[in-house]
Amino acid sequence: MTTFTATAPTISLTAFKSGTALVLRPDAARLDLEVAEQLLQRVESYFSANQLMNREQDVTVLVDLQNVAFLDSKGLGALLSALKIASAHNGKLFLCSLQESVRLLCEITKMDRVFTIFEDCESFSQYSANMLEGDLRDRPLITL
Numbered sequence: 001m002t003t004f005t006a007t008a009p010t011i012s013l014t015a016f017k018s019g020t021a022l023v024l025r026p027d028a029a030r031l032d033l034e035v036a037e038q039l040l041q042r043v044e045s046y047f048s049a050n051q052l053m054n055r056e057q058d059v060t061v062l063v064d065l066q067n068v069a070f071l072d073s074k075g076l077g078a079l080l081s082a083l084k085i086a087s088a089h090n091g092k093l094f095l096c097s098l099q100e101s102v103r104l105l106c107e108i109t110k111m112d113r114v115f116t117i118f119e120d121c122e123s124f125s126q127y128s129a130n131m132l133e134g135d136l137r138d139r140p141l142i143t144l
Helices: 033-052 073-088 100-108 121-133
Strands: 013-018 021-026 060-064 092-096
Touching: 013 033, 013 121, 021 033, 021 121, 033 060, 033 073, 060 073, 060 121, 073 092, 092 121
Parallel strands: 021 060, 060 092
Antiparallel strands: 013 021
16 A cells, blocks of 8 residues: 655745835745735734734735746735735735736736835835835825
8 A cells, every 4th residue: 555645835935024014025936826825824814913913003014026927817816815905904015026027917917006016125115114204195106
């Protein structure tokens, strides 16, 4: 009798804080079903935990896509679902560091009108710091 052991593939998703935001960075080059599920779980957990702790501050997630060269329909759907989760918890979700292929897909699907997209993490950090200081009250937000 032969025994087979199945192990789930490990998908790496780096998470760290930048200011008051949680930054999620998929380490995989593809944002497909497996990575999308992990990303959604992390977003849902973060917003739910903040809601349970009754935090009054804005809860923000930045999805850093610097490593992602391929985004399929499941990945795009996961990003939209993550945005919906953020909105349901009165939070915010932003994207940054899109590679050219991912940026083109966002433009073709008009997702660049749905998401606020920053050139990189530093651009987001500057925006976030300015928002905390109130410097952007009367200025329009520029998206890429």
